[in-house]
Amino acid sequence: MPNIKDVAARAGVGINTVSRVINNRPGVKAETRARILDIIKQLDYVPNEVARNFRNQTSNVVAFFVPFVSNPYLAKVTASIEHELHQRDLKMMLCNSDSHSEKELAYLNIVRKEKVLGIIGITYNDVHELLETNVPFVSIDRFLGKKIPCVAADNFMGGRLALRELVQKGCKRIAMIGDAGVVQSEVRHRRRGFKYEADELGIDVIFHEKRNTIGYSHNNIVFIDKLFDKVPDVDGVFAVSDLLAASVIERATKKGIHVPSQLKVVGFDGIQDNPIFSPYLSTIVQPVEQIAKTAVEILLEKIENPKLRSDVITIPVAYRQGDTT
Amino acid sequence: MPNIKDVAARAGVGINTVSRVINNRPGVKAETRARILDIIKQLDYVPNEVARNFRNQTSNVVAFFVPFVSNPYLAKVTASIEHELHQRDLKMMLCNSDSHSEKELAYLNIVRKEKVLGIIGITYNDVHELLETNVPFVSIDRFLGKKIPCVAADNFMGGRLALRELVQKGCKRIAMIGDAGVVQSEVRHRRRGFKYEADELGIDVIFHEKRNTIGYSHNNIVFIDKLFDKVPDVDGVFAVSDLLAASVIERATKKGIHVPSQLKVVGFDGIQDNPIFSPYLSTIVQPVEQIAKTAVEILLEKIENPKLRSDVITIPVAYRQGDTT
Numbered sequence: 001m002p003n004i005k006d007v008a009a010r011a012g013v014g015i016n017t018v019s020r021v022i023n024n025r026p027g028v029k030a031e032t033r034a035r036i037l038d039i040i041k042q043l044d045y046v047p048n049e050v051a052r053n054f055r056n057q058t059s060n061v062v063a064f065f066v067p068f069v070s071n072p073y074l075a076k077v078t079a080s081i082e083h084e085l086h087q088r089d090l091k092m093m094l095c096n097s098d099s100h101s102e103k104e105l106a107y108l109n110i111v112r113k114e115k116v117l118g119i120i121g122i123t124y125n126d127v128h129e130l131l132e133t134n135v136p137f138v139s140i141d142r143f144l145g146k147k148i149p150c151v152a153a154d155n156f157m158g159g160r161l162a163l164r165e166l167v168q169k170g171c172k173r174i175a176m177i178g179d180a181g182v183v184q185s186e187v188r189h190r191r192r193g194f195k196y197e198a199d200e201l202g203i204d205v206i207f208h209e210k211r212n213t214i215g216y217s218h219n220n221i222v223f224i225d226k227l228f229d230k231v232p233d234v235d236g237v238f239a240v241s242d243l244l245a246a247s248v249i250e251r252a253t254k255k256g257i258h259v260p261s262q263l264k265v266v267g268f269d270g271i272q273d274n275p276i277f278s279p280y281l282s283t284i285v286q287p288v289e290q291i292a293k294t295a296v297e298i299l300l301e302k303i304e305n306p307k308l309r310s311d312v313i314t315i316p317v318a319y320r321q322g323d324t325t
Numbered sequence: 326m327p328n329i330k331d332v333a334a335r336a337g338v339g340i341n342t343v344s345r346v347i348n349n350r351p352g353v354k355a356e357t358r359a360r361i362l363d364i365i366k367q368l369d370y371v372p373n374e375v376a377r378n379f380r381n382q383t384s385n386v387v388a389f390f391v392p393f394v395s396n397p398y399l400a401k402v403t404a405s406i407e408h409e410l411h412q413r414d415l416k417m418m419l420c421n422s423d424s425h426s427e428k429e430l431a432y433l434n435i436v437r438k439e440k441v442l443g444i445i446g447i448t449y450n451d452v453h454e455l456l457e458t459n460v461p462f463v464s465i466d467r468f469l470g471k472k473i474p475c476v477a478a479d480n481f482m483g484g485r486l487a488l489r490e491l492v493q494k495g496c497k498r499i500a501m502i503g504d505a506g507v508v509q510s511e512v513r514h515r516r517r518g519f520k521y522e523a524d525e526l527g528i529d530v531i532f533h534e535k536r537n538t539i540g541y542s543h544n545n546i547v548f549i550d551k552l553f554d555k556v557p558d559v560d561g562v563f564a565v566s567d568l569l570a571a572s573v574i575e576r577a578t579k580k581g582i583h584v585p586s587q588l589k590v591v592g593f594d595g596i597q598d599n600p601i602f603s604p605y606l607s608t609i610v611q612p613v614e615q616i617a618k619t620a621v622e623i624l625l626e627k628i629e630n631p632k633l634r635s636d637v638i639t640i641p642v643a644y645r646q647g648d649t650t
C-alpha cells in the first residue's frame with residue numbers, strides 16, 4: 001500500500017507539503033496542490049493516522065495584533081482580516097494591545113508557546129522582540145524593515161488627493177493637522193504626499209502638528225483651537241484621520257465657523273458607512289478589504305518562503321465626496 | 326521528595342486543581358489557591374514535568390462568538406472581553422459569524438477540536454449544536470435556557486427609563502421603533518419595560534415594528550418614513566438602538582422636522598464616546614465593561630462547576646442626556 005512518502009517522492013515535494021494538501025491547509029501553491037491531489041488519486045493513497053495527525057501538530061491560528069479593536073477603522077480591519085482567515089480555514093487569535101508594548105510582548109510570548117501559524121500586526125511600538133521573531137509576520141500600516149512584509153494604503157497618493165480636492169474647491173489657506181509629521185508608521189506618507197502636491201502646484205501649506213492626535217481629548221481640543229488662533233483665515237483643513245476631522249469641524253462650529261462654506265475639511269480612513277451621523281465627511285477612503293486580503297495572502301507566502309523580503313505593498317485609495325468640502 | 330499527589334492529598338483537592346495553581350491558571354477559588362500555595366511551601370514541593378505539562382494539555386483560549394465585530398456596540402464588547410480575558414492570562418479566539426448560523430457552526434467545530442476552555446457568545450441564531458455543546462458557554466444578550474448562563478444589561482429598566490425621559494420632556498405622542506417585538510434576545514425586554522411604564526403612567530404608546538432593523542438600508546428608511554406617515558404628530562421616539570435612533574433623526578431632518586424641538590429621540594447602547602459626530606444622542610447606556618467582566622467571571626465559575634444553572638444576570642443601565650431630547 002502506498003504511503004505519504006511515495007506521494008511526496010512522486011510529486012517531488014516534502015512530506016509536510018503533502019500533509020498540508022491532505023489536511024486542506026494553506027501554504028501550498030494551487031498548481032502544486034492540484035498535482036499532489038492527482039498523484040494521491042493515481043496511487044489510490046489513503047492518508048494514515050500519522051498524516052492526519054500533522055493537522056494537530058501545527059496550529060491553524062493566526063495572531064492579529066491590533067492597538068484598539070474598538071476604534072472604527074481598526075474594527076473594520078479586524079472584521080476584514082477575520083473574514084479572509086475564515087475563508088482559508090484559519091482562525092484569529094485577537095491580540096488587542098491597547099497600544100502598550102508590554103501587552104504586545106505578553107501576546108508575543110503566548111504566540112510563541114502556542115505555535116501560532118503567523119502574525120498579522122498593527123503596532124505603533126518598537127517591540128524589539130516582535131521585529132526579531134521567527135514567527136512569520138506581516139505588518140499593516142507600518143514598515144518595519146524588508147524582512148517583515150508591510151501592507152498599507154497608498155498614503156502618499158491620499159495626501160496628494162486631499163490637497164487637490166481642497167484646492168479645487170477654492171481653498172486659499174490650507175493646513176494639514178495631525179501627527180503625520182512625527183509618527184514612524186506609513187501615515188507619515190500622507191504628509192509627504194500633501195507636501196509633494198503643494199510643491200507641484202507651487203502653493204504654501206501649513207503644518208499644524210503634535211504627537212498622538214488619536215481620540216477626543218482635552219489636549220486635542222486645545223491643539224485644534226490653536227490652529228484657529230494661529231491661522232484665523234484658514235479655509236481648508238486636511239486631517240490625518242476622520243475622527244480628527246470630525247473634531248476639527250466640532251471646534252469650528254463652536255466658534256461659529258461654517259463647514260463647508262467658510263472652512264472645508266477632508267479626513268482620512270472612510271469610517272462612515274452611512275450618512276446617519278453628521279457631518280458626513282469628505283475623506284480619503286482606506287481600501288480595508290483589499291488591505292486585509294493582501295495581508296493574509298502575503299502571510300501565507302511568507303510561511304511558505306520565510307526568506308520573503310519586500311518593500312511596502314501599497315493599495316490604491318480613493319477620494320469620497322461628503323458634505324464637508 | 327513530595328509529588329503533586331502529596332500536595333493534592335494534603336489540600337483535599339484533585340491533582341488537576343493543584344496543577345491549575347502551579348500553572349497560574351483560572352478556575353480555582355482564591356482561598357483554595359492560597360491554601361495550596363501554602364502547602365506547596367510547607368512540603369517544599371517542586372513541580373515536575375508532568376505537572377508542568379498540564380499547562381499544554383488544556384488550552385487557555387476562550388472563543389468569543391460575535392455577529393459583527395465592526396458594529397460599534399459589539400466592537401466595544403469585543404474590546405472589553407479581550408481586556409478581561411487578558412487580565413486573567415486567557416486568550417481570545419475571535420469568531421466573527423456575520424450572524425450566519427453556518428459560520429457559527431463551523432466555528433463551533435473548530436472550538437471542539439481545539440479544546441477551547443470555553444465560549445462567550447452573542448448569537449441571534451438557533452444553532453442547536455451550540456446549545457447542546459459540552460463546552461462551557463456563557464451567552465451575552467440572549468437567554469438560551471438555564472444551562473447556559475446569560476449576562477445582559479437591564480433592558481427592562483432601559484425601556485422604562487426611555488419612556489420616562491420622553492414623558493418628562495413633554496412628549497404626547499410617543500412611539501417605540503425597532504425589532505424588539507420580534508426578536509428572541511434580551512432586547513425584547515426593552516419593549517416590555519417601555520410598555521410596563523406606559524401602563525404605570527396610564528398612557529398610550531405606539532409600537533412601530535419589523536424584523537431586522539440593524540444597519541442603514543433602503544428597507545429601514547422606508548420603514549421609518551412609514552412611521553411619520555402613520556403618526557404625523559409623533560413627538561417622541563424610543564429607538565431600539567443608537568444607530569436606528571440616528572436614522573430616525575436623519576429621516577426627520579430630511580422631512581423638515583426639527584430634533585429636539587418638534588421630535589425627541591432616545592436611543593439605546595451608548596456607542597458615542599464623544600460629541601464629535603452629531604447628533605449626540607440621548608440614550609440608554611449599556612454597561613459594556615460590567616457585562617464583559619461578569620461574563621468572564623461567570624464563565625470561570627461555569628468551568629469549575631459545569632452544572633451551574635442560572636437565569637439572566639442583569640447589569641444596571643443608565644440614561645445619558647444628549648442633544649436629542
